[in-house]
Each structure stands twice: as C-alpha cells, then as structure tokens.
Amino acid sequence: AQSVTQLDSHVSVSEGTPVLLRCNYSSSYSPSLFWYVQHPNKGLQLLLKYTSAATLVKGINGFEAEFKKSETSFHLTKPSAHMSDAAEYFCVVLVGAGGFKTIFGAGTRLFVKA
Amino acid sequence: DVKVTQSSRYLVKRTGEKVFLECVQDMDHENMFWYRQDPGLGLRLIYFSYDVKMKEKGDIPEGYSVSREKKERFSLILESASTNQTSMYLCASSPPGRRNYGYTFGSGTRLTVV
Numbered sequence: 001a002q003s004v005t006q007l008d009s010h011v012s013v014s015e016g017t018p019v020l021l022r023c024n025y026s027s028s029y030s031p032s033l034f035w036y037v038q039h040p041n042k043g044l045q046l047l048l049k050y051t052s053a054a055t056l057v058k059g060i061n062g063f064e065a066e067f068k069k070s071e072t073s074f075h076l077t078k079p080s081a082h083m084s085d086a087a088e089y090f091c092v093v094l095v096g097a098g099g100f101k102t103i104f105g106a107g108t109r110l111f112v113k114a
Numbered sequence: 115d116v117k118v119t120q121s122s123r124y125l126v127k128r129t130g131e132k133v134f135l136e137c138v139q140d141m142d143h144e145n146m147f148w149y150r151q152d153p154g155l156g157l158r159l160i161y162f163s164y165d166v167k168m169k170e171k172g173d174i175p176e177g178y179s180v181s182r183e184k185k186e187r188f189s190l191i192l193e194s195a196s197t198n199q200t201s202m203y204l205c206a207s208s209p210p211g212r213r214n215y216g217y218t219f220g221s222g223t224r225l226t227v228v
Contacts, residue, residue, distance in 0.1 A: 034216050036219075041123075041222070041224070042221055042222065043118075043120075043204055043219035043220050043221045043222050044204065044206075044217075044219040045219070046216045046217070046218070049215075049216050090156075090157070102159070102217075104156050104157040105156070106154075106156045107156060
C-alpha cells in the first residue's frame with residue numbers, strides 16, 4: 001500500500017540555522033515526490049519535485065530534497081532558516097499509472113525563532 | 115503568472131443552504147481537483163475532473179457534487195450544507211499526461227456553516 005509519513009508534526013529552529021523536515025514514503029510503483037509549502041490562510045505552493053531524474057532536487061527559496069530509494073526517504077532541507085520560512089510543509093507522493101492517486105502527508109509546521 | 119482563482123476567501127452559510135464554490139484556472143489544464151483541509155486530517159480529495167463534463171469521486175464525495183461545463187471552471191456544490199462541512203476548501207489543477215508536473219493550488223475558501 002502506498003503511504004507517506006512526515007515524521008515530525010512540529011519543528012522549531014532558530015533563524016540562520018539549518019532546517020530538516022523528514023518524509024518517508026511507501027510505494028509499489030516508482031513514485032513522484034513533491035514538497036509543498038502553505039503559509040497561513042493560503043493555498044499550497046509547490047517547492048520542489050522529484051520525478052526520477054537527479055536524486056538531489058533543488059527548489060525555490062533555497063530548499064532542496066534528496067531522494068533516497070534505499071531509505072524510502074525524501075527529506076527537505078535548507079542550510080539557513082529565514083523568518084519567512086515559518087509555514088506548514090507537506091510531503092506528497094503521486095502514484096499510479098494515471099497519476100491521480102495523490103497522497104498527502106499530515107504536514108510539518110515549521111517555527112522559526114528570531 | 116499562472117493562476118488558480120477561487121472566487122471567495124471566506125464564506126458563512128446557514129445549515130441547509132445550497133452552496134457553490136467556484137474555481138477558475140487560466141493555464142488550459144485538463145485536470146482539476148477539489149480538496150478539503152481539516153486540522154489533524156490533512157488534505158482529503160473530494161472530487162476531480164480530467165476533462166470537460168467528466169468527474170470522478172475522490173475519497174470523501176458524500177454531501178458534495180461538482181460541475182465542469184467549461185475547461186477552465188470547476189465548481190463544488192454542497193447540496194445542503196451541514197456544520198460538519200465547515201472547512202478550508204482547496205482547488206487545484208494540473209496538465210494532462212504530465213503527472214509529474216505537480217499541482218497548482220488556489221488560495222482556498224474557508225467555509226463556515228452555522
């Protein structure tokens with residue numbers, strides 16, 4: 001069965017320190033993986049995506065994620081947090097031949113302290 | 115800049131009312147989706163459409179219907195609103211045959227049913 005697990009519901013970092021948001025997936029197919037960000041009372045914005053090309057994916061706002069098949073992980077990182085990064089982050093796996101089976105993680109809320 | 119526009123940011127409706135949530139995209143996307151987002155439950159797919167006049171049930175279609183008369187517009191209908199339909203509703207779209215593209219989301223409609 002396909003699933004996606006975000007290992008932390010909340011992460012708190014200080015401004016200027018690294019960010020790590022963890023995501024593990026389970027898929028019978030070769031997955032497509034995404035990270036989205038949602039700021040308060042806004043829709044979701046695509047940060048980055050993995051689609052079976054390079055395993056290290058760079059996204060917007062300095063974020064990147066590495067696809068590790070052996071660990072079934074797709075963790076999101078950023079070298080230096082900014083106050084504007086405070087938001088909720090969703091890991092998403094897209095499975096199935098038609099691409100309509102989309103599984104959202106429960107979300108990780110990132111807090112950034114000054 | 116490509117956009118998915120949801121007509122209302124906030125709505126307050128009474129129990130039993132028929133409610134229409136409108137979503138318009140300007141990207142010529144074939145695929146459109148309606149999700150609801152609730153704390154602790156994440157995003158859940160209500161309905162999706164992969165072409166004009168086509169619709170498919172998602173994971174929680176009960177109490178909802180949809181209409182797709184034009185390619186750019188996908189409407190979600192609450193036939194008789196109930197308090198348990200108070201939620202954030204998110205519309206999304208994606209192009210066909212490019213399932214790895216990811217979704218473009220609207221800003222959401224926060225619906226309160228009283």
